[in-house]
Amino acid sequence: MRRADRKVRGEEDIVKVLDSCKVCRLGMMDEGKIYIVPMNYGYVYEAGELVLYFHGAKEGKKLGLLKKNPTVGIELDKAYGLATGKTACQYSYYYASIIGNGSARLVTEPKEKSKALSVIMKQQTGKEFGELEDNPKLGQAVGIIRVDVEEFTCKRHCKENSVD
Template sequence: MRRSEKQITNRQQLEELLKNGREMQLAMHNGDFPYVLPLNYGYADNCLYFHCALQGKKLDCLRTNPKVGFCVGEVVKRIDGDKPCDWSTRFRSVVGSGTAEIIEDRDGKIAGYDIIMRQFGGPVGNYEEKNLKGSLLVKIGIESMTGKQSL
């Protein structure tokens, strides 16, 4: 990282960012170009979780190549200025890479949904069978991550 004074090296701080985040940008391989999507997610035990439909472009990409990149960011404060270049933000972010695993079994889906619901402070369990049967869970095992902040 060019600006080493802005780097977040503390693992606990990186995990707090992931635990408190609500949306991640997920980058996948799609032939010659990357495919990036914003997704709601849950974080637990060095893994990110999200749900999806039984078919679609996202799954096509992940089945072709499960290696992904992700970013979770938080704007802490916008800094206004008199001139355009005086404007800025105070932020924190974590970027990383990992390998996606598609979870199709009922118990695995429930465990992943519980992690996502806890991330948002919602109720866990008692998922409708039609929702479990009509969705898949994706678990991303984080292989590397780094953070940056400007506070």
């Protein structure tokens, strides 16, 4: 990372960035080209290990690509606003982001699918939906992708004395 002064290191601060983002861009290989899909997500982050969950159709281009090559790239970001300056070169942007890569697989086990739906809903709404974990049938209609993030960096540029 070129700007080491912007690197976010602490797990608590990384969780703040994960919590503040709502969309993850999932990058896959498609016959030598990159195919990127923006998706809502949920996550589990424990002891430095990050797992992302996505839901969608049970078939389609995304799943076909992942079956051919499960290696993926991820990108999440949150924009805070324009950082102004006196000259054009002094302008910047306040943001937080996570960029990394990992391995994707389709989740088929009902309990894990239910857990994944719960963490996705918590991420997107801020609410706990315990009935998702208690009712595996709710996950039958959707496909769930799990990405085990193998490496990632978290970066932030914010105003001085900002909590974010």
